[in-house]
Amino acid sequence: MTNYAELLKENGLKATFQRMNILEVLEKNGHMSIDAIYNDITKIHPSLSLATIYKNIILMVEKGVVVEVPISGLKSKYELAKEDHIHLVCTECGDVEDKPCVKETDIVLSTLIKKESFILNKRQINLYGVCKECQNQIAS
Amino acid sequence: MTNYAELLKENGLKATFQRMNILEVLEKNGHMSIDAIYNDITKIHPSLSLATIYKNIILMVEKGVVVEVPISGLKSKYELAKEDHIHLVCTECGDVEDKPCVKETDIVLSTLIKKESFILNKRQINLYGVCKECQNQIAS
DNA sequence: CTGACTGCAAACGTTTTGCACGGTA
C-alpha cells in the first residue's frame, strides 16, 4: 500500500499533503511517537505544525487508518492499521518490532472470552524485553 | 496481602501513611488512574497532595510494587503487582477487569520469542471490547 | 466556490521540580 491519497479518501478524509506525509513516515519507520513524527517530517517540510499532527493523528485513529500503541513507561506510539500482530518492545532503546500474531494464541484468547459476556473488538499484545542490538551493546 | 508496611519495607521504602493509602485504594479498586487515586484518597485525607501521589507511583513502579497499565485512548492506570494476567478493557466505561493468564497462551508466546534473540521480561495482554454492564445499558 | 484543513499563538491540563517543614526508623 503506497496509495495514501486513496486510503484517506476511502475513509472520508481529504488527501492533504500533511496527511500523506504522516502516513509516509509511519510506513517508513513503523512505530512513532507524536514528536518523532514531527521531527521527521519537519526535516523536509519545516512549515508543518505540531498542532496539525495532533489533529490528524486523532482523526486518523478515529477513522481506523492509524492505531495507537500504548507502552509502559513511554508515550504512546502510532502505526498504520494492519492485520493483528504482536509488539516486541525493547525497554532499553524503546524500539518496537512487529511479530505476526500466532494462530494458537488467537484461538485461545477468543475462546477464553466466549465464556465471558464480553464483546471482543481488539487485541493488543505487548512483550517487553531487550532486543538483540541492545544485548550486544550491553555485552560490549 | 494486607500488610502494606511490610511490602514497602521489603522493597526498601519507608512505610508512610500516604504510601499505604495508595496501596490500599489500589487493592480495593483494582486499576486506577492517578487522579482517581487522588480523588479517592482525598475524600478521607484531604491534605494528601497530588505531587506526593506522582512521586510515589513513580517510585513504587520502579521498585516493582505497582505496575503501569497503559491503555489505548485513556490515561494509564496502575495496579498492585501480581501474577501475570489479562486485561479486559471496556471501551464504553473504561473499566478494566482481570482474567487469569491462560497457560497455552503463555507457552505459545514464550516459544515464539525463543526463536528471536529477544530477552523477554514482561507480558502485557489487553483485550478491548464492551463489558456486560455496558451491553445492558446500550440494549435498554 | 465552499467547506474542510492548516498554521500560529494562546490556553489548558497534567506532570515535575525546589524548597521548607514534618515524620519514620
Next chain:
DNA sequence: TACCGTGCAAAACGTTTGCAGTCAG
C-alpha cells in the same frame, strides 16, 4: 537525631483550542 518523605506553589511540559487564511474537491 538524621534523613527521607511530604505539601505547597511555581515551573515545565504536552496537548488542545480558536481563529484567520489557504487549499482540495
